[in-house]
Amino acid sequence: MSRDPKIESPVGPRHVAIIMDGNGRWAQARGRPRLFGHHAGARRVREVVEACPRLGIEYLTIFAFSTENWKRTQVEVAGLMSLFRRYIAKETRALAANNVRVRFIGDRVRLDTKLVELMDALEAQTCGNTGVNLTVALNYGGRDEVARATKRLAQDVAEGKLRPEDVDEETLPKYLDTCVLPDPDLVIRTSGEARISNFLLWQSAYAEYEFIDTLWPDFTAAELERLCRSFGTRERRFGKVPA
Numbered sequence: 001m002s003r004d005p006k007i008e009s010p011v012g013p014r015h016v017a018i019i020m021d022g023n024g025r026w027a028q029a030r031g032r033p034r035l036f037g038h039h040a041g042a043r044r045v046r047e048v049v050e051a052c053p054r055l056g057i058e059y060l061t062i063f064a065f066s067t068e069n070w071k072r073t074q075v076e077v078a079g080l081m082s083l084f085r086r087y088i089a090k091e092t093r094a095l096a097a098n099n100v101r102v103r104f105i106g107d108r109v110r111l112d113t114k115l116v117e118l119m120d121a122l123e124a125q126t127c128g129n130t131g132v133n134l135t136v137a138l139n140y141g142g143r144d145e146v147a148r149a150t151k152r153l154a155q156d157v158a159e160g161k162l163r164p165e166d167v168d169e170e171t172l173p174k175y176l177d178t179c180v181l182p183d184p185d186l187v188i189r190t191s192g193e194a195r196i197s198n199f200l201l202w203q204s205a206y207a208e209y210e211f212i213d214t215l216w217p218d219f220t221a222a223e224l225e226r227l228c229r230s231f232g233t234r235e236r237r238f239g240k241v242p243a
């Protein structure tokens with residue numbers, strides 16, 4: 001898998017975004033509580049991150065917790081927050097050793113202070129890394145992100161830093177959480193559901209989508225490779241007519 005035109009192999013996606021769905025059903029199928037599935041799901045993340053360099057993936061963005069996920073039971077929400085704290089503490093060394101640069105997107109205001117401290121520390125510790133760019137969407141919602149971005153943009157207009165007539169398609173993305181990331185080329189959702197659930201709404205305007213039946217805890221690097229190869233065979237037109 002390569003993006004170098006001199007190398008004859010399918011051109012893979014530069015930025016892959018994944019909606020990691022199906023942890024609950026995976027656990028339920030084993031007669032276990034939903035959190036058992038989330039823990040199994042968290043263990044899949046490392047294999048997927050480690051496969052990225054080989055597949056030519058420079059950016060990987062994963063949906064860990066949505067602005068709507070607060071509607072789950074208090075037990076599940078608390079369990080997920082505890083999992084995120086433990087995951088960051090446990091994975092920091094491996095992420096650093098793998099030269100991974102980690103970023104978080106989403107609204108941190110509602111997250112607990114300890115978790116935010118761990119997120120800030122991991123971002124700071126990996127900010128000099130030059131390998132895979134891993135972005136974790138945590139308390140993230142596409143509509144919430146656009147609303148927060150619009151608020152900041154409106155503030156700049158109110159303060160005279162930006163003229164309304166200068167606002168165009170290039171302006172708004174500069175205010176999004178993803179301002180330093182390229183748009184995703186390929187969005188994958190596991191678990192057989194064919195919806196995007198408020199994930200990267202603005203950024204995915206021209207993404208290719210893959211909705212696959214595999215439940216997230218069963219997702220493997222081999223499956224990611226298959227999806228990347230399939231992506232390489234697609235003709236992306238971006239509104240143009242075929243060549």
Ligand code: FPP
Nearest residue numbers: 020021022023024025026038041042064087
């Ligand atoms: C969706 O499955 C999954 C989530 C809401 C949580 C995603 C979290 C992880 C994969 C774990 C950890 C991630 C990191 C970055 C450490 P679901 O609960 O909706 O499953 P269901 O549709 O089968 O109920």
